[in-house]
Amino acid sequence: xxxxxxxxxxGQSVKRVEDARLITGRGRFVDDLVFPGQTYAAFVRSPxxxxxxxxxxxxxxxxxxxVIRILTGRELADAGLPxxxxxxxxxxxxxxPARVGLHHALAxxxxxxxGEPVALVIAETRDQARDAADTVLVEYQELPTVVDLAAAxxxxxxxxxxxxxxxxxxxxxIGSSAAVEAAFAGATRRVTLSLRxxxxxxxxxxxxxxxxxxxxxxxxxxxxxxxxxxxxMRGFFAIMLGLPSENNLRVVSPDVGGGFGSKxxxxxxxxxxxxxxKMLDRPVKWTAERSESFLTDAHGRDHLTTAELAMDxxxxxxxxRVHTLANLGAYISTxxxxxxxxxxxxxxxGQYAIPAIxxxxxxxxxxxxxxxxxxxxxxxxxxxLIERLANLAAREIGVDQAEIRRRNFIRxxxxxxxxxxxxxxxxxxxxxxxALGLADYAGFEARKAESQARGKLRGIGLSAYVEACGIxxxxxxxxxxxxxxxxxxxxxxxxxxxxIEVLTGAHxxxxxxxxxYAQIVSERFGVPMDSINVVQGDTDRIQAxxxxxxxxxxxxxxxxxxxxxxxxxKGRAIVAHMLEVNLADVVxxxxxxxxxxxxxxxxxxxxxxAAHGAASFPTDQIEPGLVATSxxxxxxxxxxxxxxxxxVEIDPETGVVEVVxxxxxxxxxxxxxxxxxxxxxxxxxxxxxxQALWENAIYDPDNAQLMTASYMDYGMPRADSLPEFGxxxxxxxxxxxxxxxxxxxxxxxxxxxxxxxxxxCDALGVDHVDMPASPEKIWQLCRAREVS
Amino acid sequence: xxxIELRVNGRNVEVEADGRTLLTHALRDHLRLTGxxxxxxxxxxxxxTVHVDGKAVKSCTILAVQAAGCDILTIEGLASGRELxxxxxxxxxxxxxxCGFCTPGMIMMAIDIVNRHGRPDEATVRAELEGNLCRCxxxxxxxxxxxxxxxxxxxxx
Numbered sequence: 001x002x003x004x005x006x007x008x009x010x011g012q013s014v015k016r017v018e019d020a021r022l023i024t025g026r027g028r029f030v031d032d033l034v035f036p037g038q039t040y041a042a043f044v045r046s047p048x049x050x051x052x053x054x055x056x057x058x059x060x061x062x063x064x065x066x067v068i069r070i071l072t073g074r075e076l077a078d079a080g081l082p083x084x085x086x087x088x089x090x091x092x093x094x095x096x097p098a099r100v101g102l103h104h105a106l107a108x109x110x111x112x113x114x115g116e117p118v119a120l121v122i123a124e125t126r127d128q129a130r131d132a133a134d135t136v137l138v139e140y141q142e143l144p145t146v147v148d149l150a151a152a153x154x155x156x157x158x159x160x161x162x163x164x165x166x167x168x169x170x171x172x173x174i175g176s177s178a179a180v181e182a183a184f185a186g187a188t189r190r191v192t193l194s195l196r197x198x199x200x201x202x203x204x205x206x207x208x209x210x211x212x213x214x215x216x217x218x219x220x221x222x223x224x225x226x227x228x229x230x231x232x233m234r235g236f237f238a239i240m241l242g243l244p245s246e247n248n249l250r251v252v253s254p255d256v257g258g259g260f261g262s263k264x265x266x267x268x269x270x271x272x273x274x275x276x277x278k279m280l281d282r283p284v285k286w287t288a289e290r291s292e293s294f295l296t297d298a299h300g301r302d303h304l305t306t307a308e309l310a311m312d313x314x315x316x317x318x319x320x321r322v323h324t325l326a327n328l329g330a331y332i333s334t335x336x337x338x339x340x341x342x343x344x345x346x347x348x349x350g351q352y353a354i355p356a357i358x359x360x361x362x363x364x365x366x367x368x369x370x371x372x373x374x375x376x377x378x379x380x381x382x383x384x385l386i387e388r389l390a391n392l393a394a395r396e397i398g399v400d401q402a403e404i405r406r407r408n409f410i411r412x413x414x415x416x417x418x419x420x421x422x423x424x425x426x427x428x429x430x431x432x433x434x435a436l437g438l439a440d441y442a443g444f445e446a447r448k449a450e451s452q453a454r455g456k457l458r459g460i461g462l463s464a465y466v467e468a469c470g471i472x473x474x475x476x477x478x479x480x481x482x483x484x485x486x487x488x489x490x491x492x493x494x495x496x497x498x499x500i501e502v503l504t505g506a507h508x509x510x511x512x513x514x515x516x517y518a519q520i521v522s523e524r525f526g527v528p529m530d531s532i533n534v535v536q537g538d539t540d541r542i543q544a545x546x547x548x549x550x551x552x553x554x555x556x557x558x559x560x561x562x563x564x565x566x567x568x569x570k571g572r573a574i575v576a577h578m579l580e581v582n583l584a585d586v587v588x589x590x591x592x593x594x595x596x597x598x599x600x601x602x603x604x605x606x607x608x609x610a611a612h613g614a615a616s617f618p619t620d621q622i623e624p625g626l627v628a629t630s631x632x633x634x635x636x637x638x639x640x641x642x643x644x645x646x647x648v649e650i651d652p653e654t655g656v657v658e659v660v661x662x663x664x665x666x667x668x669x670x671x672x673x674x675x676x677x678x679x680x681x682x683x684x685x686x687x688x689x690x691q692a693l694w695e696n697a698i699y700d701p702d703n704a705q706l707m708t709a710s711y712m713d714y715g716m717p718r719a720d721s722l723p724e725f726g727x728x729x730x731x732x733x734x735x736x737x738x739x740x741x742x743x744x745x746x747x748x749x750x751x752x753x754x755x756x757x758x759x760x761c762d763a764l765g766v767d768h769v770d771m772p773a774s775p776e777k778i779w780q781l782c783r784a785r786e787v788s
Numbered sequence: 789x790x791x792i793e794l795r796v797n798g799r800n801v802e803v804e805a806d807g808r809t810l811l812t813h814a815l816r817d818h819l820r821l822t823g824x825x826x827x828x829x830x831x832x833x834x835x836x837t838v839h840v841d842g843k844a845v846k847s848c849t850i851l852a853v854q855a856a857g858c859d860i861l862t863i864e865g866l867a868s869g870r871e872l873x874x875x876x877x878x879x880x881x882x883x884x885x886x887c888g889f890c891t892p893g894m895i896m897m898a899i900d901i902v903n904r905h906g907r908p909d910e911a912t913v914r915a916e917l918e919g920n921l922c923r924c925x926x927x928x929x930x931x932x933x934x935x936x937x938x939x940x941x942x943x944x945x
Contacts, residue, residue, distance in 0.1 A: 019880040024876065025822070031826070257890075258923050258924055679925060720917070722926065
C-alpha cells in the first residue's frame with residue numbers, strides 16, 4: 001500500500017471522506033429514522049417449511065395493546081398487491097420459459113420455506129407489534145418437505161408448486177454438446193469431479209429495514225430502504241403498489257450497512273410493509289431481527305455439480321462437460337435466474353483456452369429460503385469448479401499445480417470463449433509468477449518439512465480465477481433475457497461559488513464511492529476534494545441509475561469522467577470569450593485555463609463564476625450554467641483475474657485447518673484507490689476462506705428447519721481466525737472504459753475458496769473435500785489416512 | 789413504566805420505559821442516540837457495545853433499569869467537538885471501516901481493550917475482538933487501527 005493522503009488523485013490511497021460521520025455515530029441508517037405518527041410492523045412467520053394454511057385467527061391479537069391493523073396474505077392479494085416480480089426471463093433448452101412458482105408478499109394458501117411471512121401486524125410501538133405477532137394463531141396443515149437437490153427432482157418428491165413437476169423450474173444450457181462429444185472422443189486423459197458448492201447466508205451486519213410514508217392526499221409515497229439499488233427499485237415499487245406513476249414515489253437508501261448482494265433483491269417483506277402504509281395512511285417501519293435475516297435474506301450458492309475435463313497426454317485441456325443442479329429455494333428470487341445461468345456457466349472457461357465447453361444447469365425448487373446473488377454471484381461457483389478440476393488434472397498428469405495452469409493459460413486478448421463472453425485483457429502468467437513470488441512458492445517444501453516435524457500436515461493451493469464485472473452491456477444482457485438498462489448515470493453540478501455536486505445512481509454501502517468519485521472529479525477539475533459533495537441513494541436527487549452490485553463502480557465512474565469532460569470542454573468555450581482568443585488555443589491543465597495567445601489565465605472556479613454570470617460570453621451560442629449529465633453503457637464486461645495462493649496447516653489430532661498464509665496477485669486494471677481496493681480484497685478473501693472452512697447453511701433434511709439460524713450456530717469469520725494477507729496488483733488495464741478499471745469487490749470471494757480447498761487436498765493427499773472443510777470432516781479423513 | 793436516571797455522555801438524563809426495555813433501545817429509541825447499532829438478537833455481533841461505568845458492555849445484554857445511576861459513554865460522546873478520539877482517528881487513517889455499521893461497537897470495544905491491555909499486540913487484539921463481528925473488512929485494517937489507536941492513546945496518557 002502506498003502512503004495514505006487526505007487529498008489526492010486517481011491511483012492514490014486517499015483516506016475516506018465518508019468515515020467522518022460513521023466513526024462519530026452520525027451515520028444515518030434506515031432504522032435510525034422515526035417519522036411523525038410512526039407505526040411499527042412485525043411479521044408472523046411460519047414455523048413450518050411446507051404447509052397449507054387452514055385458517056388464521058386474529059381475534060386475540062387484534063385486542064392486544066397498541067395494535068392498529070393485522071394483514072394477511074389473502075387481504076393483501078384481494079386489495080391488489082400482485083405476486084413478486086421476476087427480474088430475468090430464462091428459457092429452457094426446449095424454448096419454454098422458466099416455470100415460475102408464484103411468490104406472494106404474504107403467503108396466501110401455502111408455506112414453502114420456514115420463516116415465510118404469513119401475516120403482518122402493525123402497532124404503535126415495536127414491542128407491541130412483536131407481542132401481538134406472537135399471539136396470532138395460524139392453523140397449518142403440515143406437508144412433507146424436501147431440502148436435498150437430488151431428492152427434489154425425484155418422481156415421488158414433495159412438490160412445491162402446482163403444475164411444476166419434480167420441482168424443476170428450468171433446464172438451461174450453454175456451449176456446444178457436439179463439440180464436447182468430439183473433444184472427449186479425441187482425448188486420452190480425463191478427470192471427473194462431483195462437488196457441492198455450499199449454501200451461504202450473506203449476513204450484512206445491518207439487518208434489512210424499511211420505513212414508508214404515504215400521503216393519501218397527493219398519492220405520494222416515500223420509502224426509506226436498506227438497498228443496493230434504490231433508484232432501480234422505484235419502478236418495481238411503483239408498479240407493485242399500483243401508484244399512478246414513478247413520480248408518485250421517492251425511494252431513499254441512506255447509509256446502508258453492507259449488502260454483498262443480499263440487499264439487491266425485491267423482497268416480500270418490503271412490498272408488504274409499503275402496501276400496508278398505503279392502506280393505513282400512516283408511516284410504517286420494519287427492521288429485521290437477525291433471526292429473520294438468517295431465515296429470509298436471500299441465501300447464496302448451493303450447487304450440486306458433476307463435471308468432466310478431457311485432456312491430451314500433456315495435460316492440455318480439450319473439452320469440459322458440466323451438469324449443475326442449482327438450488328433456487330422455494331421461489332425464484334429477483335435475479336437468481338441470471339445468477340445460476342449467465343453469471344455462472346459463462347465463466348467456466350476460467351483462465352484457460354478450452355476449445356469445447358458445454359454446461360447444463362437445472363433450476364430446482366426446495367423448501368428453503370430463496371437464493372440470489374451473494375458476493376460473486378455465479379462466478380465463485382464457476383471458479384471453484386474449474387480450479388478444483390485444474391488440480392485434479394495436475395494430479396492425473398503428474399505435474400505441479402502451477403505447471404498445469406501454465407500449459408493452458410489464455411495468452412492472447414481479446415479472447416473469445418466458447419461461452420458468449422469475450423475477455424478484455426490480462427496477463428495470466430505474469431500474475432501467477434507474481435503470486436508465487438509473494439507466497440515464496442519455492443520455499444514450500446522446507447515449510448512443509450518443518451510442519452511435519454511438529455506433527456502437522458501442511459498443504460499449498462493455487463487458484464487462478466477470472467470473473468466478469470462492470471455489468472454490463474445493456475444490449476447483450478437484454479438479448480440473454482434481462483431488461484437491459486445496465487448503464488449508469490452521473491450528473492455534475494458546478495455551483496457559482498465553485499463547489500461541486502456529483503450525483504450518481506450507483507449506491508455506496510461500504511465501497512467508498514464518496515471518496516473515489518471525489519478523487520476523480522478533483523483531479524479532472526484541479527480543485528480540492530473538500531469542494532466536492534457526492535450525492536447518492538435518493539430518487540428526488542438522482543435523475544437515473546441502476547445501483548451497485550457486480551463490481552460495477554467503473555460504469556458509474558466512467559459516466560463521471562464523461563461529465564467532467566463535458567464541463568471542461570464548456571469551460572474552454574467560455575474562457576475563449578473571456579480571454580478573447582480562439583477556442584482551439586485554450587488549454588486546461590491542473591485547474592487552470594490558459595492560452596498561448598494571452599497572458600491571462602482563468603482558474604476553474606473563475607470559469608464557474610463566469611458560466612453562471614453569463615455576462616462574458618454570448619448566451620445565444622453558449623448556454624449559461626455549468627451542469628453536465630452522462631450515461632455510460634459499457635461495450636463489454638470487464639474481466640478481473642488473479643492468482644491466489646493459500647497455505648494451510650492441519651492438526652491431524654483435531655482436524656482443525658488453520659490458514660497460515662494467504663497471498664494474492666490481482667488484476668483489477670487501473671486501481672483508483674489502493675487503500676480502498678486492498679480493503680475490498682481483505683473482505684472478499686475473508687468471506688472466501690470462511691466459505692471453504694466454516695460457513696454452511698444447514699437445513700434439517702427431515703423437516704427443512706434452518707439449523708444454522710444464529711451467530712451461535714453459523715460459522716462467521718471472526719477476528720481471531722485469520723492470518724494477515726499478502727497482496728499485490730498486477731494490472732492489465734481494460735480498454736472497455738475510459739479509466740481502465742475492472743472492479744475488485746468480488747475477487748476475494750471468488751479466488752479464495754478453491755485456493756483453500758486445493759491446499760487442504762494437497763495437505764491430505766486426497767482428490768477432493770467438499771466445503772466447508774470442517775474439523776469433523778477433516779478429522780475423519782486424517783483417520784482414514786492413518787488406517788491406510 | 790419505570791423512570792430511569794442515567795448519566796449519558798456526561799449529561800444527566802431520565803428515561804421513561806417499560807421494565808423490559810434494553811439499554812440499547814433506551815439509547816436508540818428514547819434518547820435518539822442512534823450511533824449505537826443493533827446487528828443481532830443473541831448478543832454476538834457487538835455492534836451495540838457502549839461503556840457502562842468505564843467498561844465495555846453489549847448494550848443489548850442489559851436492561852435499561854440495570855444501568856440506572858450508571859455513567860454511560862456511547863460513540864457520540866467520544867469526540868470533543870470536532871476533535872476525534874485517537875481511536876476514531878486511527879479507524880479513519882487505517883481504513884478500519886467500510887459500511888460503518890459495526891464501527892461504533894468496534895471503536896468502543898477497542899478503547900476498552902486499550903484500557904485493559906495498554907499497547908496490546910496483534911494476537912491480543914484479534915482474541916479480544918472475537919465478540920465483535922464485521923462482514924466487510926476481514927478485520928485486517930481494524931486490527932491495524934486498534935494497534936495504532938493504542939499507541940496514540942498511550943502517547944496522550
